[in-house]
Amino acid sequence: MATNSTDLMRAAVLVGEGDPDTALVVRDEPLPEPGIGQVRVRVTAAALNHLDVWIRKGLPSVPKPRIMGADGVGIVDAVGAGAEAVLAERGISVGDRVVLDPGMSCGACRACASGDTSLCRHFQVLGEHVAGTHAEAVVLPAVGVHAAPAHLDDDAAAALMLTSATSWRMLFTRAQVQVHERVLVWGASSGVGTAALQLCRAAGIETIATTRGEDKVDALRELGADHVIVTGSGEDFGDRVVAGVEDITGGEGVEVAFDHLGKVAWEPSMLALARGGRYVTCGASTGPMPRAFITRLFWKQLSMLGSTMASRHDVEALLAFVRRHEIVPRVDSTFALEDVAAAHRHLESAAQVGKVVLRVR
Numbered sequence: 001m002a003t004n005s006t007d008l009m010r011a012a013v014l015v016g017e018g019d020p021d022t023a024l025v026v027r028d029e030p031l032p033e034p035g036i037g038q039v040r041v042r043v044t045a046a047a048l049n050h051l052d053v054w055i056r057k058g059l060p061s062v063p064k065p066r067i068m069g070a071d072g073v074g075i076v077d078a079v080g081a082g083a084e085a086v087l088a089e090r091g092i093s094v095g096d097r098v099v100l101d102p103g104m105s106c107g108a109c110r111a112c113a114s115g116d117t118s119l120c121r122h123f124q125v126l127g128e129h130v131a132g133t134h135a136e137a138v139v140l141p142a143v144g145v146h147a148a149p150a151h152l153d154d155d156a157a158a159a160l161m162l163t164s165a166t167s168w169r170m171l172f173t174r175a176q177v178q179v180h181e182r183v184l185v186w187g188a189s190s191g192v193g194t195a196a197l198q199l200c201r202a203a204g205i206e207t208i209a210t211t212r213g214e215d216k217v218d219a220l221r222e223l224g225a226d227h228v229i230v231t232g233s234g235e236d237f238g239d240r241v242v243a244g245v246e247d248i249t250g251g252e253g254v255e256v257a258f259d260h261l262g263k264v265a266w267e268p269s270m271l272a273l274a275r276g277g278r279y280v281t282c283g284a285s286t287g288p289m290p291r292a293f294i295t296r297l298f299w300k301q302l303s304m305l306g307s308t309m310a311s312r313h314d315v316e317a318l319l320a321f322v323r324r325h326e327i328v329p330r331v332d333s334t335f336a337l338e339d340v341a342a343a344h345r346h347l348e349s350a351a352q353v354g355k356v357v358l359r360v361r
């Protein structure tokens with residue numbers, strides 16, 4: 001173990017809001033102890049998500065100090081009361097390498113009873129509502145750890161869960177995409193975008209990716225994009241996508257528009273969708289208030305779907321699929337935990353294709 005004493009661990013701690021150099025400090029923190037039903041995982045690698053950037057900016061503002069980080073991989077090294085039995089049900093013991101489900105539900109409400117845990121009214125996210133993975137150890141409910149897929153190294157395993165599980169739920173649980181359908185993936189070089197391309201390729205689903213510049217086209221094709229529309233960043237951004245989809249589909253449109261951009265993608269998606277098409281989003285990074293366009297909604301019989309994180313069922317289905325198809329999440333770059341501020345700046349620069357990973361040990 002890499003800590004200086006048995007009771008301390010290194011952690012990237014959010015102490016303020018704004019600039020990563022002042023909002024984040026890397027320091028020794030008390031090593032957390034697992035409570036009832038919890039396990040402690042010695043983190044070997046963790047990933048950044050846009051969630052971390054938003055939280056750092058105060059959107060949403062969380063109590064500080066707070067260790068952020070929703071994604072990680074590591075070794076189970078301590079268990080609280082009752083946790084061992086929960087782990088044993090899934091064939092996991094102390095010493096095993098695990099990936100973490102960042103979504104935590106109450107286990108007691110109607111949504112939890114139905115198994116759709118991401119609809120839980122008390123849903124919480126690792127690193128947002130409780131201490132997260134950007135540290136040498138993290139404590140979480142035993143139900144949230146899963147055996148790490150053996151074909152993934154630590155960097156790739158750390159990069160897997162939040163974006164791939166989010167993407168899985170959007171595509172297969174919410175939009176119910178079928179093999180003969182076509183999916184338009186907005187902002188495809190993002191974490192959820194690259195995951196969507198990989199999942200669709202493995203499932204044999206045709207994809208059309210959008211990206212702002214030519215520089216990412218090859219990487220997107222490698223990940224599974226059948227077509228790439230280069231949008232530029234001008235005001236005709238949406239028009240270019242609508243025209244591109246029309247060309248590629250011979251005027252039919254796509255069955256599913258997969259989005260995290262929000263405002264800029266909403267109206268062009270309604271234009272680019274085929275009749276009966278589904279728009280699904282997990283974000284609104286360009287803004288939350290597009291024109292509603294209700295005439296097009298009913299005339300084309302569109303469905304506008306929201307999606308957040310993933311249920312336990314989604315996570316289990318995703319992991320089985322990732323193992324079966326040996327999917328390896330795309331890691332854009334790795335940083336040492338001590339360089340967390342640089343990792344934040346890199347993610348924010350939008351220069352990356354895929355995930356930004358922190359090597360913790």
Ligand SMILES: [Zn+2]
Nearest residue numbers: 106109112120
């Ligand atoms: Zn619940």
